[in-house]
Amino acid sequence: MTDLENLVPSPEPAEATIITALEVGLDAIPVIGPMATRVIDHALSVRADERRHDFDMAVIAELRRLAESVDNTLTVAKVLSSDDFAATLARTQRLAAETASETKRERLARATVSTLSSSAVSRVERAQFLRYIEEFEDLHVWLLGYFASPRAWLDAHSMSDVYTGPTGGTVLDPFARIFGAPEADWITPVETAIATLDGYGLVSVPRQHMTGSGMVETRTSDRGRRFLDHLHEDAPAGSEPPTEL
Template sequence: MTDMAPLTPPYEPAEDALAFVGGLALDAIPIVGPLAGRALDFGLATRDRQRQHAFNVTVAQQLAKIASGLEPPLTVADILNSDEFVAAYHRASRAAQESASEAHRLRIAAAVASSGEWADFPHAERRLFARSAADLDDLQIWLLHYFREPYKWLSSHLREGWYENFGGAETVADLLGAALRAPEDVWLDSVKRGLSELVESGFIRPFDIKALLPRNQTAYAPQITGAGRRFLSFVDAPSLIPAPDL
């Protein structure tokens, strides 16, 4: 068995080590040497607490928005007595800590706030939407926004005169390429995977983005379902969000 003693720094009381590390600027501590492990541990723990606090504040803000329209008023006791809310909060906290996307964490916080009897959504829908808030990425949320009002999104985000170049689009993919401002080989596979999951969730109607459109159809037709629209409301997603970086 390998002797770990030479690789293990000598024991120091935790409070002394943290006090010493906490008194230094982390960018002054090299990632080698006896302090590196403790500095990284201290920095990650601090970052985790900061992110958890920010998440809790966002959940409280979302709850306040919901509570402002309720009668009788929603109290803290009502919230903490809701087993559904407490369970959703703990699941969502883990998902939020694991996400590198601030927009994703905001959606998760909004979903937690709507995970209770006070929310204007049926119980089964709340459970589905809460899971989807954690599972769906920023590209998929953008796709939901885009396919809610394709023409309005394009008009808001493309330069003036865009319709002269893309107005006669024969496939949905023609317009998606303009919206994502990237070659098809960059976005096609990820968009197809994202749409497949959205169709499976019931948020998007099944369709082929590469298929030639019949004369009586248009590439600007909304493809989002009623459930997709309600999900966007559930996560309090802003309208006409910009396309994500690919």
């Protein structure tokens, strides 16, 4: 697989398309009318091509990683003959072109290549996990990792004092420190994401006041942990919360 990268065509840089448009004077034209629409549509199309190119390279990197893993017999013939891989790739290429999140594209690449690996995850569950990846943003995945071991995460980030005080609190109390912002800035996206994860049975997060030890109990379900394992995510304690909510 040493030359697979050369098979992926390089996209036309979106920046170059926009600069060319500006150089011919389109910057003086209001962003209305058919000409402006065509320029914007073309620039957006090129940007989508760039994202797909980056995604294809990420898939190749994952294929290389799998090919170099212990006791693996991956061949180009196996890749090309796999209907699961081809169908998943067609879907994830489209999704990758539509997302602005680089980390989400990386998760899509790992999910694509997982169709070629021997795994305890069933075909049905793998399809469900792909739907999760499609729907979830970085916040959802970070919350899954955090709730797998809140104590480990807070200890690793020098925030043990959040749960060791005498008064206790709620499961969400540490987030003011984690995000370094007032509750109004993070409470709605966090609660919305938790509700989604809870609806899929991936977490179970109580809202009542509890002791400090209760605040940091594991809240991610076995299914949620299998999803994280499927994504090959970093150890939860080492993950960082998204900077944009």
